[in-house]
Amino acid sequence: MHDNHHLVVVGGGFGGLQLVNDLRGAPVRITLIDKRNHHLFQPLLYQVATTLLATSEIAWPIRNLYRDRPEVTTLLAEVVGVDPANKSVILTSGKAVPYDTLVLATGATHAYFGHDEWAPVAPGLKTLEDATTIRRRVLLAFEQAELEEDPAKRDALLTFTVIGAGPTGVELAGIIAEMAHRTLPGEFRRIDTRQARVVLVEAGPRILPAFTEDLSAYAARELAKLGVEVRTGAAVTDCTDAGVRIGDAFVPSRTLVWAAGVQASPAARWLGIEADRAGRAVVEKDLSAPGLPDVFVIGDTASVMQEEGKPVPGIAPAAKQQGAHVARVIRARLEGKPAPGPFRYRHQGSLATIGKRAAIIDFGRIKLKGALAWWIWGIAHIYFLIGTRSRFAVAWSWLWIYLSGQHSARLITQKETLREEG
């Protein structure tokens, strides 16, 4: 290995960026390929969907991050396959980009468990477009309710259903309920937005199953205070543009949001290696692909086990730790040093917010809930935001919302602005 060693990184999420950051100064040329021009701070994406933040506050152009690293080339392109025999990745254009070492950090998308026909009526939340779609639908539902004269149709317009009660589902339901009960009253003349229903549906026995039962129960109580109807042990059996079927009961609801499942990107299929049930590539202990020592898979698209047999969770800190680990492996190889040991995940804690005043944090020994947890959550997220300006901008937006109660990003955009009803 020498200066002309070419590392190709596919995916500019948390894992891919950590890897590139940690290889600063290493004797390697890097090509970073992403199908988007921006890194997305996904943990705050739900705040774009719920009008708290603007898109540009949580997304940053990837090539701008590496303007001072001439050895890093950023390409806006979509990878559709890997040719391990010829050591190259294939772009949609058919062009092959050769690599000496390859890292796939291509993430995951939402999964509908075999019901892809639900996607148009129950959008998930993975991209900026998803977030603006959900924002548009939520805002338009209130607008259409203001115009609607049929009480049944109006009730369906004022019923919002979030499917899946992990952190994203809980955060979405909490903010939508707060909008309806605290932000929007006074702006409408024909409807009372406080009459809106927010239904949070969870197939499992309790919300936020990654947290302790105590914290989970606290979160459920806080959601109830905000006016969210929490329905656990409730399986969704159908989603249509008129509503959602939960078991045998149909809930008329014009706005559905899907926060229930994830499906890994097809990295395992590209490499022809084993995948787990969610499509994640099963990798070696150093995160390389079995039989392909020059190919690594990290982040949400990799299936990695912790020592106690539990899977590493699909969260930003896990992806970053994996990126950092692979950077160490690559650097050791380039410098002819012994490989570092196997990847070990260190869980730093779990966080979730409920509305704009409460949160729960599980640091292992220390467990926090309430306003203090909410402040820690906020400071941690501002700290981890990429880009100095984004930090200030988000801090400022939150301070504004905190003091004024007014959301700043309540825009309905995109072509299908108006789905007016008679």
Place this chain on the structure above:
Amino acid sequence: MHDNHHLVVVGGGFGGLQLVNDLRGAPVRITLIDKRNHHLFQPLLYQVATTLLATSEIAWPIRNLYRDRPEVTTLLAEVVGVDPANKSVILTSGKAVPYDTLVLATGATHAYFGHDEWAPVAPGLKTLEDATTIRRRVLLAFEQAELEEDPAKRDALLTFTVIGAGPTGVELAGIIAEMAHRTLPGEFRRIDTRQARVVLVEAGPRILPAFTEDLSAYAARELAKLGVEVRTGAAVTDCTDAGVRIGDAFVPSRTLVWAAGVQASPAARWLGIEADRAGRAVVEKDLSAPGLPDVFVIGDTASVMQEEGKPVPGIAPAAKQQGAHVARVIRARLEGKPAPGPFRYRHQGSLATIGKRAAIIDFGRIKLKGALAWWIWGIAHIYFLIGTRSRFAVAWSWLWIYLSGQHSARLITQKETLREEG
């Protein structure tokens, strides 16, 4: 007239909002109808198109502005006609909204002078969607050039053509040139963005014809310094996705922006009254529609003459003055007082910026150019921004750009993210 007098205002632009603002406390119920949920600060729209500002910094939800005015009802709906005999406006749903007094403030859109087939390849700049479309195309052109290996195709990708050299065209051309020459260099590895061409095409003999020849010549020199090729007396004869034909010469250019003409909304047609060549309704001296004393037309969709026979320009201050005038007329009628005199336009000045450091201002007797003009321009625009938060947010964004040189809103969004080439 009494408390139940119902005023319908169509359009939440500068004219419509000024009217509603000035009727605070008047004995009138107001219904404000707009097909968007937001008021748009159009004078800064070009900064959204050129990645300087985020969409939510220049747009504000209309109903939020009137949350403290219970007599004002805001409807998100599109008006498709007026029935003056039955005194009602017709929505797309077919629903009729009755009025006692009607004000049409429905604005204008861009016009292609009989060449509507140019619209898809040369988008204009009137809505937030237009701005994000232009932003996406400009950013994608650089991205695609980075991937392109054919030198001729690469040059076409790196050629940006702005058609029309009024203030919007000049502002767009200036910022695109600054991006190429100052913001983006260092971020690309295969192309030199400083090689990009920005061509500003104007059919008339000089740019910014609303200004004096001296200021216009200064602006042309400043644009040349930024690297803009100014072509005056040059008529565009064709626009395609490969480029633009200027007279007989074809300029290969993959990104075109249309800033050349406006077409009024069809208010005159709805009312069955006379329109001028640009489709603007010719109104009476008090801005009412001829033969329809209860209907007023204001802003970009009204054709109004100044005393010296020149038309009132289609700019924000003119629309606001008209809104204020009609508010006085309506208030006088409601209170049974004598009508105010005819509408008189007071021109407060013309402003245009060239890039991020220079501007020209014509206050009539006082004419300014250069950095001082730029600061006055900036302060004036922040002052007129609606919403306290927007003022601070825009001031902060500009300060950030001024100090760091980094633009904050460089996001490529919307579905057709990738038009990758081989």
